[in-house]
Amino acid sequence: MNGRNTRDLTDRHLYLVLTEEYGTGRPLMSVAEEAIAGGVDILQMREKSRPRSDLLQLGSGLAALCRKSGVTFIVNDDPFLAAELDADGVHLGQEDLQTYSVDTARKIIGKDRILGLSTHSLEQFRRACELDADYLAFGPIFPTRTKDYSIGTGDVAEVLRIASTPVVLIGGVNTSNLDLLLSEGASSVALIRDIMQAEDVASRTRWYKDRLKKGAGRGRVKVRVNGREESLPDGNVTLQELVETRGLVPERVVVELNLEVIPREHWPTVSLQAEDSVELVSFVGGG
Numbered sequence: 001m002n003g004r005n006t007r008d009l010t011d012r013h014l015y016l017v018l019t020e021e022y023g024t025g026r027p028l029m030s031v032a033e034e035a036i037a038g039g040v041d042i043l044q045m046r047e048k049s050r051p052r053s054d055l056l057q058l059g060s061g062l063a064a065l066c067r068k069s070g071v072t073f074i075v076n077d078d079p080f081l082a083a084e085l086d087a088d089g090v091h092l093g094q095e096d097l098q099t100y101s102v103d104t105a106r107k108i109i110g111k112d113r114i115l116g117l118s119t120h121s122l123e124q125f126r127r128a129c130e131l132d133a134d135y136l137a138f139g140p141i142f143p144t145r146t147k148d149y150s151i152g153t154g155d156v157a158e159v160l161r162i163a164s165t166p167v168v169l170i171g172g173v174n175t176s177n178l179d180l181l182l183s184e185g186a187s188s189v190a191l192i193r194d195i196m197q198a199e200d201v202a203s204r205t206r207w208y209k210d211r212l213k214k215g216a217g218r219g220r221v222k223v224r225v226n227g228r229e230e231s232l233p234d235g236n237v238t239l240q241e242l243v244e245t246r247g248l249v250p251e252r253v254v255v256e257l258n259l260e261v262i263p264r265e266h267w268p269t270v271s272l273q274a275e276d277s278v279e280l281v282s283f284v285g286g287g
């Protein structure tokens with residue numbers, strides 16, 4: 001593993017999915033080296049049709065490179081290969097789950113490796129939140145030649161709101177649409193073509209890294225909840241949702257917004273804004 005010895009990916013925002021056939025003919029090792037020079041955080045080996053012996057050879061080169069550079073190394077599709085290469089983790093899609101359930105994959109890779117899952121709809125994402133995954137990919141957001149459909153940005157803010165792990169947005173991400181994702185509150189993206197096909201992979205990677213750094217969390221606002229500062233998606237969280245996501249019983253809560261008590265019937269239509277201060281006061285029914 002890369003020596004960070006952690007499944008926590010909260011500080012890893014730029015994810016390159018290495019797929020040689022979608023590149024420009026350069027060997028994956030060189031692309032990986034350039035992406036690392038540009039500051040990529042996570043590299044995935046996604047080679048769908050090579051024999052296992054090739055994957056072992058390529059994978060051990062990539063694993064060693066990532067280890068020495070402090071980059072997280074993920075193997076696509078195959079938890080056995082991830083363990084054999086001593087990779088940091090494995091990525092499984094919905095179809096892969098028919099071969100390896102999350103529990104089976106976890107047994108194969110062990111408790112210290114990362115397990116990432118693909119999701120393609122809000123419903124699938126909700127279900128995946130209950131599983132033992134360290135990050136969830138959501139996509140394909142924009143049209144991409146790898147998948148024959150795209151889901152758009154409509155559910156991105158909701159996915160980010162309900163997520164309990166880092167969320168990686170994938171599918172057709174490019175330098176023109178990244179800002180749209182950032183404005184929805186995104187902080188992590190995964191790409192193939194827009195980095196692999198760049199003339200200068202290191203510069204393109206650096207561009208993404210800088211933009212993510214500047215823009216991450218831009219669609220979020222700081223509010224105070226019971227005196228504690230929290231960061232919530234801008235304009236997306238209503239008082240009703242705030243009460244419900246904290247597991248409070250609405251009938252037993254008084255909500256004060258900026259020192260004004262808000263009647264319960266208004267909660268679903270009042271959204272939190274920057275600098276709002278909310279007090280949630282629970283009371284125990286007496287008799």
Ligand SMILES: Cc1ncc(COP(=O)(O)OP(=O)(O)O)c(N)n1
Binds near residue numbers: 091096116168
């Ligand atoms: C980071 C990341 N997200 C999604 C995928 C896609 O996984 P899957 O749907 O299993 O498709 P394949 O990539 O295996 O063809 C991914 N690989 N990485």
Ligand SMILES: Cc1nc(C(=O)O)sc1CCOP(=O)(O)O
Binds near residue numbers: 172
């Ligand atoms: C491999 C993959 N998985 C997706 C998903 O939505 O699960 S989209 C995708 C392709 C990403 O490539 P590009 O950045 O070139 O569009």
Ligand SMILES: [Mg+2]
Binds near residue numbers: 077091092093
């Ligand atoms: Mg897969």
